[in-house]
Amino acid sequence: IKGALAFGAGGGEMMVRGRRQGHSCSGGRMWRELWVLETFTRVSVYQMRHGFELTSSQPQFSDTEILSESLWVCRGFTFSGICRVTCLYGQVQVFGFTISQGQTAQDVFSTYTHSRLTINAVHYSITEKSKKEMKREARALLRSHLNRDDRCWLMKNFSPLCSIVMLEQLKTSTVNFLVSHPGLSYVFVQESPTFQINSEHLALRSVGIRREKKKNGLRLTESALSAMEELVTVSCEEVDGCPVILVCGSQDVGKSTFNRYLINQLLNSISCVDYLECDLGQTEFTPPGCISLLNITEPVLGPPFTHQRTPQKMVYYGKPSCKNNYENYIEVIKYVFSSYKRESPLIVNTMGWVSDKGLLLLIDLIRLLSPSHVVQFSSGRSKYMPNLTPDYVDDMDGLYTKSKSRVRNRGFQLAEFTESLEFADEEKESPVVFTGHKLMCVQSDFAFRKTPRNRESHNKVLRDLAVLGYLGQLQPPVPKPLCPLHGLTPYQVPFNAVALRIIHADVAPTHILYAVNASWVGLCKILDDVRGYANGPILLAQTPICDCLGFGICRGIDMEKRLYHILTPVPPEELRNVNCLLVGAISIPHCVFKSQRGLEGTIPYITTDYNFKLPGASEKIGARETEETREEKVHPKPKLYRKIN
Missing domain, CATH: 2.40.30.330 (Pre-mRNA cleavage complex subunit Clp1, C-terminal domain)
Known part of the structure; x- marks a missing residue:
């Protein structure tokens, strides 16, 4: 089941023609269904930066014979569902990763648990060829994917600046395992009333995706794009060695989304990126409760439960937060970080707890990891967090480390200071100097439905999905x-x-x-x-x-x-x-x-006769404690009583 889409360099007017065709299979009379979705975008030249439209000119076209009621303005294709994306001609970008013609197909997961993904056209350079030569090249590339009539229709509306992608139905054992559990199919597909069922809708549905409104897609602010552009430039230049990029900020401000996008942007230019996971509750590549170091060589085109990977170093901390055991948390990070070889840029993901002791822990991490860049997220909906400038970090005591002034005033010797941090022997011989970092402030404008009331239940669902995604590796490969x-x-x-x-x-x-x-x-x-x-x-x-x-x-x-x-x-x-x-x-x-299928009789390990009043019994096993709960425990509110005469 396939669909072919063609995009202009930056969007423009688009016309859709879809029809259903049968193709015979060799060796038998079996038939497979093929939905051919041909979408042609009239050329409209955009000045683009990393695939984001800044300015545009008017569409340049004169032929109006093929215009119909299915004509509308399209700037990128935002969708939900999962599919395999192959670029047949030109270049497109998904979640910051550029897919060019000739590259291997990429599996893309646009789920309802996160912002929907968009396939954007990318402005690319054109070699000195005539339009006839380009059409001949494109026709040859399409020959193995579309039949003659479909190729002729595309070539009739061909433009040298367009990009053509093929969307194929995607089936993986992990996704099949996830959706086999009741209530989880909504993660990938949600049916809703459609007032206009046309050829495009039917073709996309046969692939397993549906068009979404652009407002539901991922949107990054100018400050995020600017920071990302600078980080990619620094990582590619390698003038001062491999950068260590620490990303911090409160909960639900877009840190994880920024990290994924940055990884994909870096993989457009370099072969691999290292990733240090320090967020126990919302891990990216492993089940929750882990501190891990990974070497990423493939793009990240979906949420964490779709790309569980094997780290090069991992420690199981065993809890979704570091509450009441901060020192062990720091020791584990030091143990995992010691395996970083400084051969690739390192992205450090941190917790969303940035108040009280959480802020002090973050200062300890900055001193311990000595990042070259600190990307600090803030939002109008998040709690106040001071700017973590080098001077602020130098002047503040952490939970386990002291400020520069305190170290100077107390007369700590170098050996004693390094002993308190437990550096390796070879590191103790060299001067420990916090050279400072460059602070990059990013203003977040994410729209999300999570509130302090439902945040924990939402995060628990994501942690369960990560565990299920890991267990999906037990399943035999499709089909x-x-x-x-x-x-x-x-x-x-x-x-x-x-x-x-x-x-x-x-x-x-x-x-x-x-x-x-x-x-x-x-x-x-x-x-x-x-x-x-x-x-x-x-x-x-x-x-x-x-x-x-x-x-x-x-x-x-x-x-x-x-x-x-x-x-x-x-x-x-x-x-x-x-x-x-x-x-x-x-x-x-x-x-x-x-919900395991095939069980008969009494389900093992399940009971309804459970007394939550027993010592040690809890309804919140494995729950991640929220900031509000911590604050209530640290600063209990006084009870007020009404005086009765």
Whole structure:
């Protein structure tokens, strides 16, 4: 199922013609359905910067014979749904990533959980060829994708500045697994009454997408675009080495969207980008509760649950926030950051908690990571946050580090100061100098529906989707049918082969296996040798800072054979290195327990007879504490009583 779209360099008038055709398959009489959507954009030259329209001229055309009622002005194609995008001729840009003719197809995920994506035409240089030569080249490129009549129609309306893309239906095992759970199909497709059903609507629906209003698409402010342009220039020049770009700001101001767009922009010019994840609750490439370092070589064209990837270094912190354990949070970041080789630009994503201790932690991070650029987001709807200029960072104490003036006045020696930060030995020998950073202030203008009331439930849904996206890797590749999780064969792990640790709570040793059973577990590698124990389980007294190789579900415990049954997509060659299981506050989505297909009889691990008044029982297992809750606990409001005479 395919569709062909043609765009002008910067938009203009567009006419659509769609029709349905059957193509016979060799080797049989089976037929496949092909929707051909031919869209021709009249040329309108735009001055463009990274694909964003600044000024335009009037459309240049004279032929009016093919104009019809389906003619309208179009500047980019905003859509919802998922599809595979191939640029057949010219250049287009999606989420900041440029797709040119001859490049491999890109899978694009425009979901309802985030701003809709737009395919924008990009102004590109034209070689010194005649229009006839260009048409001959375009016709040759289209020959393997469209039949003769469709090619002739496109060539009749061909312009040297147009771009032609092919949209194909996209099916992946991860998406199929996600939508197999009740209520989650809305993430990709939402049906709504359509008053005008035309050939374009039918063709797009057959591909699996629908046109959306431009106002629903992603919009970046001028300050964001300006900052991005400067960062791309600095990263490509490499005059002062690879830049370290720290992105900060309060919740829901667009930090993650900016990071994705920046990654895609950088990949237009360089081969890879490093990414340090410091936001425990809304991770980008891993399940929640992780600090990770990744080397990104492929564009990011969707939300986190569509691009779960394997980090080069990851630690499972085990909670969606660092509350009550800030020092361990800093230590984990230092451990992961030590693997950064400074061979590519580094983007650092930070938490949205930027008040009180959260701000002090952010100052510690700036001192620890020494970024070359700090991109600070602000919004009219967000809480006040001071500008993190180099002078402000120098003059402020962090949660664990001191300001320059305090260090100078107390007479700290260099060795003592570096000891407090626990730098590596080779770093202690060289002077520790915070050279300062360049502050780039970005004003955000994102329109979102999240409020302090529904923010936590919305974020919990995104965390569940990330876990489901990770579990989708267990499924066989398309076109093989989905297999329910209870139908997959788990690994058997002896009690004495791995150590256990519950991260987020103190659990009595006699109850430790109850906590592990039916839980989300981090598959980790510790330096200690756990071999030599006869029986097990082997319990750790402290939570180690160690490498996490992946995740799994402990779907059962065999007490007779003393085995854990672990379901995980981690390959066997990596599992040989796992000798520790960490259980945290990240929970398995309820739909995994309640909505698995093929279950008969009583559903395991599910009960309605549960007393929330028991000590330790909670309705908010795995919930991320909000800023408002923190403030209420730190500064409780006095109770007011009415005096009664």
